[in-house]
Amino acid sequence: MKQDIILAGVGGQGILSIAFVIDNAALADGLTFKQAEVHGMAQRGGAVQSHLRLSDGTIWSDLIPKGEADLILSVEPLEALRYMDHLRPDGVIVTSSTPYKNIPDYPDVAEVLEAVRRAPKSVIIDAEALAKEAGTAKAQNIVLLGAAAPVLMLKEQSLLATIDSLFRGRGLPILEANLKAFALGKKAALGS
Amino acid sequence: MSQQILLGDEAVALGAVHAGLSAAYSYPGTPASEILESLVRLSAESGAFKAVWSVNEKVAYEEALGVSFAGKRSLVSFKHVGLNVAADPFMNSAITGANGGFLVVSADDPGMHSSQNEQDSRYYVQFAHIPGFEPSNHQEAYDMAREAYDLSERLGLPVLMRLVTRLSHSRSAVETRQARAQNELKKGAGKDWILLPANARRRFSQLLDQQAEMVRYSEQSPFNRLELNDRDRSLGVIASGIAYNYFREAVAGNVGAPPSFLKVSTYPLPEGLIRRLAAQVDRILVLEDGYPFIERQVRGLFGLPGKTVSGRTDGTLPASGELNPDIVRRSLGLAPLPSLPPSGLPLANRPPQLCVGCPHADTFKALNKALEGRALSNVFSDIGCYTLGALPPYSAIHSCVCMGASVSMARGASDVGLRPAVSVIGDSTFAHSGITPLLGAARADADMTVIILDNATTAMTGGQPTYGSGQELLRLLEGLGVPRAHIRTIEPLPKNHEANVQVIKDEIAHPGLSVIVAVRECIQEQRKKKRS
Numbered sequence: 001m002k003q004d005i006i007l008a009g010v011g012g013q014g015i016l017s018i019a020f021v022i023d024n025a026a027l028a029d030g031l032t033f034k035q036a037e038v039h040g041m042a043q044r045g046g047a048v049q050s051h052l053r054l055s056d057g058t059i060w061s062d063l064i065p066k067g068e069a070d071l072i073l074s075v076e077p078l079e080a081l082r083y084m085d086h087l088r089p090d091g092v093i094v095t096s097s098t099p100y101k102n103i104p105d106y107p108d109v110a111e112v113l114e115a116v117r118r119a120p121k122s123v124i125i126d127a128e129a130l131a132k133e134a135g136t137a138k139a140q141n142i143v144l145l146g147a148a149a150p151v152l153m154l155k156e157q158s159l160l161a162t163i164d165s166l167f168r169g170r171g172l173p174i175l176e177a178n179l180k181a182f183a184l185g186k187k188a189a190l191g192s
Numbered sequence: 193m194s195q196q197i198l199l200g201d202e203a204v205a206l207g208a209v210h211a212g213l214s215a216a217y218s219y220p221g222t223p224a225s226e227i228l229e230s231l232v233r234l235s236a237e238s239g240a241f242k243a244v245w246s247v248n249e250k251v252a253y254e255e256a257l258g259v260s261f262a263g264k265r266s267l268v269s270f271k272h273v274g275l276n277v278a279a280d281p282f283m284n285s286a287i288t289g290a291n292g293g294f295l296v297v298s299a300d301d302p303g304m305h306s307s308q309n310e311q312d313s314r315y316y317v318q319f320a321h322i323p324g325f326e327p328s329n330h331q332e333a334y335d336m337a338r339e340a341y342d343l344s345e346r347l348g349l350p351v352l353m354r355l356v357t358r359l360s361h362s363r364s365a366v367e368t369r370q371a372r373a374q375n376e377l378k379k380g381a382g383k384d385w386i387l388l389p390a391n392a393r394r395r396f397s398q399l400l401d402q403q404a405e406m407v408r409y410s411e412q413s414p415f416n417r418l419e420l421n422d423r424d425r426s427l428g429v430i431a432s433g434i435a436y437n438y439f440r441e442a443v444a445g446n447v448g449a450p451p452s453f454l455k456v457s458t459y460p461l462p463e464g465l466i467r468r469l470a471a472q473v474d475r476i477l478v479l480e481d482g483y484p485f486i487e488r489q490v491r492g493l494f495g496l497p498g499k500t501v502s503g504r505t506d507g508t509l510p511a512s513g514e515l516n517p518d519i520v521r522r523s524l525g526l527a528p529l530p531s532l533p534p535s536g537l538p539l540a541n542r543p544p545q546l547c548v549g550c551p552h553a554d555t556f557k558a559l560n561k562a563l564e565g566r567a568l569s570n571v572f573s574d575i576g577c578y579t580l581g582a583l584p585p586y587s588a589i590h591s592c593v594c595m596g597a598s599v600s601m602a603r604g605a606s607d608v609g610l611r612p613a614v615s616v617i618g619d620s621t622f623a624h625s626g627i628t629p630l631l632g633a634a635r636a637d638a639d640m641t642v643i644i645l646d647n648a649t650t651a652m653t654g655g656q657p658t659y660g661s662g663q664e665l666l667r668l669l670e671g672l673g674v675p676r677a678h679i680r681t682i683e684p685l686p687k688n689h690e691a692n693v694q695v696i697k698d699e700i701a702h703p704g705l706s707v708i709v710a711v712r713e714c715i716q717e718q719r720k721k722k723r724s
């Protein structure tokens with residue numbers, strides 16, 4: 001059994017925190033994983049993507065071959081589309097509906113969301129609204145992680161334990177907001 | 193034994209610590225920065241060894257060489273072009289040899305994710321006649337660090353480990369070993385380390401005599417692996433480093449055994465293993481992420497009689513750029529996997545940008561205004577966040593070559609009459625390689641204007657310390673001989689725009705050397721400080 005995930009978004013949107021949670025949960029679940037990430041120049045408001053591979057066997061390549069990705073998990077709708085051709089024909093897209101417009105030629109948002117819906121399976125989440133409801137707009141990444149949780153090959157308790165270890169040091173209110181963000185994301189995905 | 197989640201960079205670092213490292217030196221550069229960053233963290237935790245950000249890679253290399261001279265295990269790390277800066281001590285350290293184990297880590301950037309070229313450090317390994325390692329995964333990166341120290345101490349030579357961006361910046365779980373003790377102090381033998389011609393000649397011929405032993409080491413190393421498929425003699429694959437993963441990925445779904453293959457992870461090449469593979473197959477495909485280093489050696493000038501050698505030089509693989517599983521799959525003649533079509537929507541690119549509120553943005557706006565209307569203005573720039581000043585809306589710079597080149601190139605252009613000649617360089621890059629050319633320009637009072645962007649950090653690589661900032665920088669400029677009246681400071685803020693434009697205009701008009709220091713802290717660093 002394996003699961004290949006492309007994490008996408010814009011520098012500063014917390015992609016690497018999502019990756020951190022999944023990596024640690026995978027280790028706790030006894031899975032092998034490889035996670036290729038982007039550092040350096042691309043962090044300054046540029047497109048950022050990370051290839052995250054989970055398996056109960058050997059993983060060779062750090063990068064996901066085209067056609068192998070089972071899931072695109074994106075914190076930004078335009079960025080979700082960038083890697084469509086990596087997705088298996090029956091792959092899933094989980095994305096936030098909130099555009100991050102730091103470029104002059106950002107396409108029409110309705111068209112972007114329409115293109116996401118053309119994928120065989122897609123879950124579009126208003127992560128910004130749910131994160132605010134949870135208590136901090138910064139938790140949009142964790143909302144999306146919650147939305148993806150039902151399809152991940154990881155135990156939910158492993159994900160929650162890592163979220164706990166990631167945020168506990170930043171104070172109880174922040175930890176609680178992130179746990180709530182996870183729950184709201186999951187609920188929204190299951191209801192969609 | 194325990195499992196840890198590590199970046200490729202961190203795996204090498206931890207491997208070195210567990211192998212008994214005493215001191216490590218580096219200058220930041222993507223994708224190598226995380227090696228010393230993790231060593232700085234580990235050193236703060238244990239206090240057992242030193243981890244130092246050096247002024248530049250040459251200095252770092254020599255500092256590490258001094259550790260080896262003293263009999264202790266040392267490490268120096270940098271990105272591939274950093275090895276150019278350190279090339280002088282690097283080449284000569286192959287002649288002095290190593291006393292304590294000496295590991296040089298050079299991280300290449302195939303595909304130029306954040307570099308000016310994609311040079312392949314394995315050529316330096318061959319150039320210097322020393323052993324090299326090229327891990328294909330995190331566990332190997334960790335294990336090879338200890339192996340490299342053992343080999344370094346056995347042969348009495350520095351050993352280079354070549355990483356690539358894709359491994360440096362990939363995370364996975366690594367099984368760690370018990371740490372071992374550091375070496376005792378033990379001084380190097382003077383006759384080996386004084387490279388007077390008589391000593392150097394003797395040492396170089398010793399080095400050449402060791403080559404056969406190094407090849408034998410490669411042939412026996414468990415990091416290299418030969419698997420022959422007796423049923424199919426049509427193809428044999430030689431795959432090195434990370435390219436080996438793409439090969440195994442591509443053939444993992446095949447029914448039956450993969451084609452014959454040789455995994456190469458140590459240098460000089462395991463010649464005997466390559467001969468055995470070649471004897472078995474009609475065609476050899478060489479997969480390597482970087483230059484066709486192995487491919488050219490296997491083919492030689494006259495080729496292999498009766499065999500075909502394929503790879504980057506015959507068009508089977510692209511001549512340049514990073515490999516990936518899709519390219520390698522195609523090179524093996526395998527059909528692409530079924531996938532969704534691209535979205536069909538024209539997807540606007542999202543290039544990296546200066547952070548909103550970055551001080552460099554205000555400096556570039558003022559500089560552009562000051563140069564407005566001049567047909568022949570040339571702004572020589574350098575390596576840092578400010579290189580993004582090349583992109584709209586600033587389009588403010590006209591060169592970016594290598595660390596420090598902005599100052600020296602402005603001097604050269606000014607010498608032959610190009611006016612105004614302006615150089616834009618960050619404080620960390622200035623300390624790295626800008627001081628020496630400015631010393632020369634000051635002595636000549638060259639007609640040029642140097643703008644030092646003092647944001648008090650090495651910002652682009654994540655905020656490492658800098659050596660030429662604030663009052664110290666101003667005193668340094670005076671000491672170099674820059675005329676006191678033409679050392680000016682500005683604070684790049686929107687409210688100071690008009691005044692800053694005037695300062696830049698005045699100094700460009702001055703028919704001699706001026707240095708303008710634009711002082712304002714990087715906002716990312718400011719934020720970090722506020723948070724902690």
Ligand code: SF4
Nearest residue numbers: 547550577651714715
């Ligand atoms: S990291 Fe600092 S120097 Fe670099 S673009 Fe951002 S604010 Fe400017």
